[in-house]
Amino acid sequence: MGLSQTTPKLSMAEKNDRLKVIIIGGVAAGPKTGTTLARRMPQADIILFQKEDDISYGTCGLPYYASGDVNSFDELIQTSYDVKRDVDFFKKSKDFNVVTGAEVIKIDRDKKEVTVKLLKSGELSNHKYDKLVLAVGATPTSPPFPVTDCDIIRPFTRPEDAICFRKMAEQGQLDKVAIVGGGFIGCEMAEAVVAMWGIDAILIEKENQLLPYVLDPEMAHLVELEIKKQGVKLLTGQSVKSVELDIEEKPEIVTADGESYTTDFVFLCLGVQPLTNLA
Incomplete structure (x- = not known):
C-alpha cells in the first residue's frame, strides 16, 4: 500500500x-x-x-x-x-x-x-x-570485538536473520553453527540448531554460567545440563576476541585465551539496546 x-x-x-x-x-x-x-x-x-x-x-x-x-x-x-x-x-x-x-x-x-x-x-x-x-523497538548490541560484516555472521533479531539461517540449513550448507551469548535467545538458538537440523552447535558465554543476569548459579546449572543433553558444546567463562572470516571464507571465532573455532555460521546473541535515534 x-x-x-x-x-x-x-x-x-x-x-x-x-x-x-x-x-x-x-x-x-x-x-x-x-x-x-x-x-x-x-x-x-x-x-x-x-x-x-x-x-x-x-x-x-x-x-x-x-x-x-x-x-x-x-x-x-x-x-x-x-x-x-x-x-x-x-x-x-x-x-x-x-x-x-x-x-x-x-x-x-x-x-x-x-x-x-x-x-x-x-x-x-x-x-x-x-x-x-x-x-x-531495539537494535542489536554492537559487539565489543572485531566482526566481519557478512551474511553468515549476524545477530538474531529480525525475520531476515531467521530466514537466512533456515534457507542454508534446509539446503544442507551448515555442519557447525556457533552462538555467542548465553542469554534467552542464545539458549533457544542452540537448541533449535541441534534438535531440528542435527547441526553441531557451540554456545559461548563470557560469564561463568548461562542466563547470568536471570538465574542464580544453581538454576543455571540445570539449564546447562539440558543444553549439554541436547548435544550442544558449551563454553562458559570464555570471552570472544574476534569473529572474522578465515582464508576459506568460513567464520572463525577466537577467544581471549587463544582458542579458535571454525564454523559455517555464527549468531551474535549479545542482547539489544533501545533504538533512540528519533527519541
Whole structure:
C-alpha cells in the first residue's frame, strides 16, 4: 500500500478537529497501540509507519521458524484464524491506516510534524500529528570485538536473520553453527540448531554460567545440563576476541585465551539496546 493511498485521508483530517495520531513502528507495540486507540477513540485519524515490509510479526516466534517448528514465516504474521495481518487487515478489521516500507527520518516537535521517506521510491512527505507514539523497538548490541560484516555472521533479531539461517540449513550448507551469548535467545538458538537440523552447535558465554543476569548459579546449572543433553558444546567463562572470516571464507571465532573455532555460521546473541535515534 503506497503512501499516496493514505495521504488524501490525512489531508481531509487536517481540515477538521479529529485527533491525528501517528505511530512509528509496526512489529508488536505499534499495531497493538493502533488497534486499541481505534477501538477506544473511533473518531481519531490513526496512521502507522513501518520501515519494514512485514508488520505485526511474532518476534518471539522467530526461533521456532529457524528451528522448523513453524513451517512458514507467514504463520508468524497470521491471526489465530489464519488471516494475514497486513495493510488491508488493519484497515478493514481494525480501522486505521498502515504504510509499510516507510521510514520516519525526522520529527519536528515544534511543528508537530514527521518526515517520511518511502524506501522504494525515495519519496519524502510531511505529516502533522496531535499525538505521536514511538514504538521503534531495539537494535542489536554492537559487539565489543572485531566482526566481519557478512551474511553468515549476524545477530538474531529480525525475520531476515531467521530466514537466512533456515534457507542454508534446509539446503544442507551448515555442519557447525556457533552462538555467542548465553542469554534467552542464545539458549533457544542452540537448541533449535541441534534438535531440528542435527547441526553441531557451540554456545559461548563470557560469564561463568548461562542466563547470568536471570538465574542464580544453581538454576543455571540445570539449564546447562539440558543444553549439554541436547548435544550442544558449551563454553562458559570464555570471552570472544574476534569473529572474522578465515582464508576459506568460513567464520572463525577466537577467544581471549587463544582458542579458535571454525564454523559455517555464527549468531551474535549479545542482547539489544533501545533504538533512540528519533527519541
